[in-house]
Amino acid sequence: MPLSITGGYLKGRAVNFSAGKARPTSAKLRQALFNILGPIEGLTFCDLFAGTGIVGFEAISRGVSSVSFVESDPISARAIKTSLNLLAIPNRCVSIFTVKTQKWLSADNQKYDLIFADPPFIEKVISEFLEQKELVLEHLSDGGILIVQLPSRMQTPEALGDRRKFGDDSLVFIQK
Numbered sequence: 001m002p003l004s005i006t007g008g009y010l011k012g013r014a015v016n017f018s019a020g021k022a023r024p025t026s027a028k029l030r031q032a033l034f035n036i037l038g039p040i041e042g043l044t045f046c047d048l049f050a051g052t053g054i055v056g057f058e059a060i061s062r063g064v065s066s067v068s069f070v071e072s073d074p075i076s077a078r079a080i081k082t083s084l085n086l087l088a089i090p091n092r093c094v095s096i097f098t099v100k101t102q103k104w105l106s107a108d109n110q111k112y113d114l115i116f117a118d119p120p121f122i123e124k125v126i127s128e129f130l131e132q133k134e135l136v137l138e139h140l141s142d143g144g145i146l147i148v149q150l151p152s153r154m155q156t157p158e159a160l161g162d163r164r165k166f167g168d169d170s171l172v173f174i175q176k
Contacts (some may be wrong), residue, residue, distance in 0.1 A: 003054050004060040008061030015083045019157060022051035022076055025118055025149060029166050030058050033116075033147065036164070036173070037072050038050050038076050040064055043113035046139065053080035055116050060089055068095040068112070070104045105132065111141040118149040130160070133174070150174045 003015045006027050017024070025033075027150045033055070034040070041063035049055035050071040060067055071077045078096040084094055097104050102118075115136060119129045129136075129148075136146055149155065156163065161174035 002051060005057055005061050007058065008036060008063065010057065010061035010087060013087055015052060015054055016086060017052035017079045024052045024054050029169050030055060032166055033171060034058060034062055040114065046058040046070065046112040046115045048115060048117040049119050049131065050080060051076055051118065053083060056081065066093045070097045070099065070101055072100045074098055105135050110139065112139055113141050113144045115140060115146045123154065126154065137176050142176060144176045
């Protein structure tokens with residue numbers, strides 16, 4: 001099942017993914033996300049709960065200097081690697097971590113300008129991730145932004161960040 005990149009130099013190119021557990025971020029939501037962020041050339045990007053990797057591929061297409069994909073499912077991680085090869089994206093600007101997000105957060109010490117997190121739409125998983133927001137923010141550079149994709153129906157504290165609704169999905173922007 002192909003997904004197409006919606007903007008940048010790879011616009012229209014397909015990303016390979018296995019139709020397993022992944023719930024790809026919709027084209028409409030990806031376009032909204034990158035329109036809100038504006039120019040991101042030269043920034044560093046991390047795609048947590050990467051799944052298909054489509055959001056990280058969108059970031060690459062729009063000019064970020066590097067992307068780290070964090071995905072616990074080995075089949076999805078292999079599909080990301082296959083897409084990187086098909087799209088001829090240089091390995092020097094990409095890292096793939098096949099590990100649970102919690103373990104990665106505890107082990108990695110790199111700072112990113114942008115972190116996108118799309119936890120599985122299971123309330124317990126989302127709540128556990130949000131409880132660790134401070135740990136995630138430690139991985140942001142000064143002025144960096146954490147973007148969390150959530151189901152619109154889920155209630156979150158207003159203090160969490162700037163929440164924007166797009167149909168069934170919401171994006172929450174939290175600036176460090």
